[in-house]
Amino acid sequence: MLEVDSLAFGFAGRVVGQGIGFTLAAGEVMCVLGPNGGGKTTLFRTLLGLLPPLGGTVRVQGAPLEALTRTEIARRVGYVPQAHVGTFAFTVREMVLMGRTAHLGAFASPAARDREVAERAIASLGIEHLAHRPFTEISGGERQLALVARALAQDPVLLVMDEPTASLDFGNQLRVLDRIGELARRGIAVLFSTHDPDHAFLCAQRALLLAEGRALEVGAPREVIRPETLRRMYGVAVRIVDAGNGQHACLPEPAPR
Amino acid sequence: MRSTLLAYVLALAALLALTALAFTVGRYPVPIGQLIDLLIGKSQALPPTARTVLFEIRGPRVLSALLVGAALAAAGTAYQGMFRNPLVSPDILGVSTGAALGAVGAIFLSLGVFATQLFAFGGGLAAVALVYWIGSRMRGHEPMLALVLTGVVIGTLLGSAIALLKYLADPYNQLPAITFWLLGSLAAIAPQDLAVAAPLALAGLAPMLLLRWRVNLLSLPDDEARALGVDTRRLRSVVVAAATLMTAAAVAVSGIIGWVGLLIPHAARLVVGPHFGRLLPLSMLIGAAFLLAVDTLCRTIAPIEVPPGVLTALIGTPFFLWLFALSRRGW
Numbered sequence: 199m200l201e202v203d204s205l206a207f208g209f210a211g212r213v214v215g216q217g218i219g220f221t222l223a224a225g226e227v228m229c230v231l232g233p234n235g236g237g238k239t240t241l242f243r244t245l246l247g248l249l250p251p252l253g254g255t256v257r258v259q260g261a262p263l264e265a266l267t268r269t270e271i272a273r274r275v276g277y278v279p280q281a282h283v284g285t286f287a288f289t290v291r292e293m294v295l296m297g298r299t300a301h302l303g304a305f306a307s308p309a310a311r312d313r314e315v316a317e318r319a320i321a322s323l324g325i326e327h328l329a330h331r332p333f334t335e336i337s338g339g340e341r342q343l344a345l346v347a348r349a350l351a352q353d354p355v356l357l358v359m360d361e362p363t364a365s366l367d368f369g370n371q372l373r374v375l376d377r378i379g380e381l382a383r384r385g386i387a388v389l390f391s392t393h394d395p396d397h398a399f400l401c402a403q404r405a406l407l408l409a410e411g412r413a414l415e416v417g418a419p420r421e422v423i424r425p426e427t428l429r430r431m432y433g434v435a436v437r438i439v440d441a442g443n444g445q446h447a448c449l450p451e452p453a454p455r
Numbered sequence: 456m457r458s459t460l461l462a463y464v465l466a467l468a469a470l471l472a473l474t475a476l477a478f479t480v481g482r483y484p485v486p487i488g489q490l491i492d493l494l495i496g497k498s499q500a501l502p503p504t505a506r507t508v509l510f511e512i513r514g515p516r517v518l519s520a521l522l523v524g525a526a527l528a529a530a531g532t533a534y535q536g537m538f539r540n541p542l543v544s545p546d547i548l549g550v551s552t553g554a555a556l557g558a559v560g561a562i563f564l565s566l567g568v569f570a571t572q573l574f575a576f577g578g579g580l581a582a583v584a585l586v587y588w589i590g591s592r593m594r595g596h597e598p599m600l601a602l603v604l605t606g607v608v609i610g611t612l613l614g615s616a617i618a619l620l621k622y623l624a625d626p627y628n629q630l631p632a633i634t635f636w637l638l639g640s641l642a643a644i645a646p647q648d649l650a651v652a653a654p655l656a657l658a659g660l661a662p663m664l665l666l667r668w669r670v671n672l673l674s675l676p677d678d679e680a681r682a683l684g685v686d687t688r689r690l691r692s693v694v695v696a697a698a699t700l701m702t703a704a705a706v707a708v709s710g711i712i713g714w715v716g717l718l719i720p721h722a723a724r725l726v727v728g729p730h731f732g733r734l735l736p737l738s739m740l741i742g743a744a745f746l747l748a749v750d751t752l753c754r755t756i757a758p759i760e761v762p763p764g765v766l767t768a769l770i771g772t773p774f775f776l777w778l779f780a781l782s783r784r785g786w
Contacts, residue, residue: 246682272684279679285539286674286729296672300684307668307732332728352683 199224199259199387200245200356206253207237207244208411213252214240215411222387222404224355227378229398229419230391232408233431238391241408242358245389247271258356272300276349278359281341287332290344294320294329297351319350323377339370346377357381359390363397375401395423399446407431420446459733462726466740470521473744477517477751483508511646516754519644519708520747524715526656526705528742530698531716532723532735533663537673537694538599541724544717545702548606548695552613553582554706555637556620562632563620571636572648572707576655579703582613587695598677598688638762639710641750652704659701662693667732670694674729714767715742718775725778745771
């Protein structure tokens, strides 16, 4: 599905990260963890084809990203940005319909079939009651769900989500993580970034630890998220607690008294 | 949906009523009965003076108001969506200032009416081309911000060139002509001017209508629009070219007419929302009706013509504030 091989990424004249390699299969969820400025967003922009890779390759369904047009990428890879307020009061339904653009001809407007796909995406996230509301007037959590619905309307095989839980309250964070699990069960590969290692335990099969532009470790969350990797990434002392029912969580080490 | 339809019907009705009114009033009033005679094909029954007034004086003027109003409103609608900013007008990339410099230069060189229009049209296109060329070379900045800033500074540069020409111009012959051009007027537009300007404006309108769905996506942050499959760079350049062509064609025959391109798209957006395919036609209907109303007042309220630039704000401000107070929608 997604194959990344010795990828170097960044901007012209400034390498942000290099030596990144991993694969992601259909229905798999990978969580990208890393400190602020660690290169998560730049990596995601490269995987979406918004920045050209500085080295190495990114393949989606076997096709190298550079060989695909914007439309072809958008039909395979859906992007869920961090929720923004937006300038104009498009309704949630219109916003989700924009996800159909890659499936339309240059001069075409969404047809009945596109409206059906959009309505299904809205329904699958349980936000039918928001469909007629202006995107600018709903809450941050609702906006995040609307943006996920828009990405689903793209009908992608891979979803790239940039901190989908940022600025959400506790309940909405868990709801979004729950949706991620559901999407994966439908066969979509999901790549998301977060600042909370617990989110990797909750819904990811794999975790990529990104620090100073390099992949510290890639593997199952329980294997790679360890006190020493967290200390290397974030510079804080943390222990991993086993809740006994298969669930794990990070707790800060109490300061010595 | 029903409110959208209602808005269209009301705007169209207002436009038709205003058009009928504009044909009847003026220094030589034409009774409405004669206008109806004309419409049902009995033009032979009209007195010859009425025929001259309707076909050669009022007709071109009414059509000019409709064309210029619709073109400025359409360009403003496209620019505001694209710049994600409800406060930009069609002048943001320098089209009006460039046109003004072209026209002022032609008047300064005493080149005549046709050359003035041609220079205005060319000046508008050249200014935007220059701004676009420089702005898109400012790498490492958000592309729209780079364009707007370039547009503003190039605009002030052109403005100072206009000021210099005004200072150097002959104060008895050229300066009044320059001042009148800068105030805008629909009084002197001849049918042959319209025959050139209208196809140019339509040529600008066509890509906007064809791309009406995609243009919506330009209101999103650049990364998002691209991730949704839009080649934003190319789409933006097409929309800028189309909106510039429309504005330049309008300004070349009418001179500078402010306000319409800035606030009419707002008024329309308050009624039907930001969806471009619904917004553009309503914006054009309101823009055409508004400028026609303004121009009709310009030629009837006083013994001398009042420049439309004076009245647009005088009528537009209360109208806009009323609409703003009435609506509950965001931009």
